[in-house]
Amino acid sequence: MAVTIACTGGGTGGHVFPGIAVIDQLKKIGSSTELEVVWIGSGKQIERDITRRFDVPYYAVPSGKLRRYFSLQNFLDIFKLIAGVIVSIRLLKKLKAGVLFSKGGYVAVAPVIAARILGIPILTHESDRDPGLATRIAARFADYILLPYEATRVEHFSEISGEAHGTQQRRVVVTGNPVREELFSGDAARGRELLGLPEADPLVLVLGGSQGARQVNLMLKAILPQLLEQALVVHQMGEIDYESSADPRYITAALFQEEFPHILTAADVIVSRAGAGTLWESGTLGKASVLIPLGGESSRGDQVRNARLFTERGAAVMLEGDSLSSESLLEHIHRLLQDKAERRAMGQAAAELCPPDAARRIAELIYSHALSARETERETERGSARGAIQK
Numbered sequence: 001m002a003v004t005i006a007c008t009g010g011g012t013g014g015h016v017f018p019g020i021a022v023i024d025q026l027k028k029i030g031s032s033t034e035l036e037v038v039w040i041g042s043g044k045q046i047e048r049d050i051t052r053r054f055d056v057p058y059y060a061v062p063s064g065k066l067r068r069y070f071s072l073q074n075f076l077d078i079f080k081l082i083a084g085v086i087v088s089i090r091l092l093k094k095l096k097a098g099v100l101f102s103k104g105g106y107v108a109v110a111p112v113i114a115a116r117i118l119g120i121p122i123l124t125h126e127s128d129r130d131p132g133l134a135t136r137i138a139a140r141f142a143d144y145i146l147l148p149y150e151a152t153r154v155e156h157f158s159e160i161s162g163e164a165h166g167t168q169q170r171r172v173v174v175t176g177n178p179v180r181e182e183l184f185s186g187d188a189a190r191g192r193e194l195l196g197l198p199e200a201d202p203l204v205l206v207l208g209g210s211q212g213a214r215q216v217n218l219m220l221k222a223i224l225p226q227l228l229e230q231a232l233v234v235h236q237m238g239e240i241d242y243e244s245s246a247d248p249r250y251i252t253a254a255l256f257q258e259e260f261p262h263i264l265t266a267a268d269v270i271v272s273r274a275g276a277g278t279l280w281e282s283g284t285l286g287k288a289s290v291l292i293p294l295g296g297e298s299s300r301g302d303q304v305r306n307a308r309l310f311t312e313r314g315a316a317v318m319l320e321g322d323s324l325s326s327e328s329l330l331e332h333i334h335r336l337l338q339d340k341a342e343r344r345a346m347g348q349a350a351a352e353l354c355p356p357d358a359a360r361r362i363a364e365l366i367y368s369h370a371l372s373a374r375e376t377e378r379e380t381e382r383g384s385a386r387g388a389i390q391k
Helices: 013-029 045-053 072-095 106-118 133-139 150-160 181-185 188-195 214-228 260-266 276-284 302-312 326-338 340-353 358-390
Strands: 003-008 035-041 058-060 097-102 122-125 144-147 171-174 203-207 232-236 250-253 269-272 288-291
Touching (some): 003 072, 003 106, 003 358, 013 045, 013 276, 013 358, 035 072, 035 106, 072 097, 072 106, 097 358, 122 358, 144 150, 144 358, 181 260, 181 276, 188 260, 203 214, 203 260, 214 232, 214 269, 269 276, 269 326, 276 288, 276 302, 288 302, 288 326, 288 340, 302 340
Parallel strands (some): 003 035, 003 097, 035 058, 144 171, 203 232, 203 269
């Protein structure tokens, strides 16, 4: 009898891709007769596209956005959250879910609450150095709280490690961030071949995430002529700002798909935001990065704190405040391209900060709970059968 593992999270690719990395490991650990894995999301097209690509059954539930500021929309979203909990309870019962794995985002809150009501074991994972509101809520109900860094545990969760939670002990485990295994099969020569780029020139890869990054795009545009004199440039622009390029030294795309592992492996320097997924994908491959984090005026400031951690460890350089300019960006890229020793040292520091086995470690924890859930179900069935015989 297969145990259903329900995974939840969404809103952006940054929530879904790490979950897919864990699902890939689950499929390697357990057979299809043991485990059935599904995804519960918000219904956004990007979530559907990613899960369809990796052949993961997808279900959508109502979800209200969690805001850290006053808005009348917050009151309406309370009803969306309640509806999401009700739908999630029905869905988890229908699926006979044995375990819920939350990858974060506001959509995960309703399934987490529903799972706690139903007594389903919950494991929740945070990707950023500082936990978001969704994770802080989910952590109140979770049996396992999985974190990316030791600093996250010490600064935010040290007081609840081992704390009693019903009949269970709540456990806080530093696992790192899951990265898709396909990234480790990237081939640099293949990446250049796919893009039609020569072998000799250095390659700068500019990443704006699945939704793009207008600030990064504009900064790059201002220095592109000078940069192309030094290097080839590959630019993931996002769909909103996408513009095709006729320059063979400047390759643009809205979003890279299957070719991404090869392109990332080929890159000499990465320019990106400081979202957790992008940081770990670059870090596990030992890439030197120039980070332009999304500031607190546009977010909760998680990217700034992510970037500071990497900068403190020598794993990246960060542009913020007075250093946030196109000229400074060009200067940092130029220095890294010219100084191979600094580039190598930065990449090594990034690799040490981002161990590659997080997806496997998380999958093993989930699998252990899935086996326990299956055994509990079997015991219940045996007890029911004995009771029927006695009658």
